[in-house]
Amino acid sequence: MSKVPVMEIFGPTIQGEGMVIGQKTMFVRTAGCDYSCAWCDSAFTWDGSGKGLIKQMQAEEIWQELVQLGGDGFSHVTLSGGNPALLKNLSHLVDFLKEKEIKIGLETQGSKWQDWFVDIDELTISPKPPSSKMNTDFDILDSIMQRLRDANQSNHISIKVVVFSDEDYDYAKKVHLRYSDIPFFLQVGNEDNKTTDNTQLVEQLLTKYEWLIDKTMLDHEFKNVKVLPQLHTYIWGNKRGV
Amino acid sequence: MSKVPVMEIFGPTIQGEGMVIGQKTMFVRTAGCDYSCAWCDSAFTWDGSGKGLIKQMQAEEIWQELVQLGGDGFSHVTLSGGNPALLKNLSHLVDFLKEKEIKIGLETQGSKWQDWFVDIDELTISPKPPSSKMNTDFDILDSIMQRLRDANQSNHISIKVVVFSDEDYDYAKKVHLRYSDIPFFLQVGNEDNKTTDNTQLVEQLLTKYEWLIDKTMLDHEFKNVKVLPQLHTYIWGNKRGV
Numbered sequence A, B: 001m002s003k004v005p006v007m008e009i010f011g012p013t014i015q016g017e018g019m020v021i022g023q024k025t026m027f028v029r030t031a032g033c034d035y036s037c038a039w040c041d042s043a044f045t046w047d048g049s050g051k052g053l054i055k056q057m058q059a060e061e062i063w064q065e066l067v068q069l070g071g072d073g074f075s076h077v078t079l080s081g082g083n084p085a086l087l088k089n090l091s092h093l094v095d096f097l098k099e100k101e102i103k104i105g106l107e108t109q110g111s112k113w114q115d116w117f118v119d120i121d122e123l124t125i126s127p128k129p130p131s132s133k134m135n136t137d138f139d140i141l142d143s144i145m146q147r148l149r150d151a152n153q154s155n156h157i158s159i160k161v162v163v164f165s166d167e168d169y170d171y172a173k174k175v176h177l178r179y180s181d182i183p184f185f186l187q188v189g190n191e192d193n194k195t196t197d198n199t200q201l202v203e204q205l206l207t208k209y210e211w212l213i214d215k216t217m218l219d220h221e222f223k224n225v226k227v228l229p230q231l232h233t234y235i236w237g238n239k240r241g242v
């Protein structure tokens, strides 16, 4: 069977994070994750609370829903989760989208390899820092990075680490120095992913963003790095599906 | 003589705009512009008010000041203006930085070609929309884009248009459709580049950003586009030299 569990499909909207920040894109969010990060902002994909939303879908069905929402006004699709890298079958959707000349972005924590990674146009590997309470398996991560290098994908990949604390920052630096040939993004963590008070949230996020910038600018070990916020939270706060 | 008129040198800080948004970088701002945009946020580079700041500097002197500020903690320099493309002599600085293995970003409105454009790692061509009160010479712009394509630079260039109004948006679309093979960025205009009330400024900029996103998402002629704010104004408001 070539179906995958889909949690939600939405867009067109902008990609708020990382290497394709600002990009007009559609989103396909898959269900299921092998992690359970303390601050996960899409826990409904794996904690049971969104169980009723899951639909098992073929590539063609997903495409139909994308077109229904976005018409012919998009050329980019972001595959998100959960951890989409759990799904071997996602290869069908990847192939399907490539045939339609759609560019594909994908983010995964780097806990699992899939052969279809090499067909992703913008692949973000986002290992999780200590505050997530998850442990990075660096043997697996090393092997994923090496396979991507071997596939000559280094133009199409980046590493992104979300930073909440000084400890997270140190972890991020360790990751950067370990894979220093790969474009690296620091991202401000959202400490309050439940609040609906957007004005206060933006203020808080900007304070934290300035803290992260200041720290990075003073740090001579971080040279080639981009420091970014989650743009979508500035606009839509913690609202889902925008 | 190989000197260029320098207005200010600062950093390390982040690039707040466009194709290298978030990048840790040093800034070198040159003096002089052939335009006089209605909403120019660096009018002091050309309206006489910053005359006393101008220093005629050799590449080596500029480098010394960069190192004094940034030590060995940077690998990226942004050349900004004014319009740095007025300066044939900037080739010396470009060569010098390349020798030091520093990546170079540069922005210009696309009113003038320089041979050293092909040595820029990230070149942003930013034609000015109607609200600027400037007129785009599309013959010159066509020839610049063609020379960059011929030099096989298309991976290293982007077009960015700042949008304040519906009219600007239509202009932006016209530019995008004319050079549809070049990565394209829409940027929210800052309508109040004098205020020191940062909270109000951020609120205003976010409202405008949402407006621009909504418009672009509904527009089927804008497919492959990135919509971005000026990040630095979110953090530092209209402050100069950060």
Ligand code: SF4
Binding pocket: A033, A034, A035, A036, A037, A039, A040, A041, A042, A043, A081, A082, A083, A109, A128
């Ligand atoms: S890896 Fe991502 S989806 Fe999975 S728990 Fe962590 S933050 Fe959530």
Ligand code: SF4
Binding pocket: B033, B034, B035, B036, B037, B039, B040, B041, B042, B043, B045, B081, B082, B083, B109, B128
């Ligand atoms: S081209 Fe740039 S520097 Fe020159 S006047 Fe316009 S905004 Fe100002």
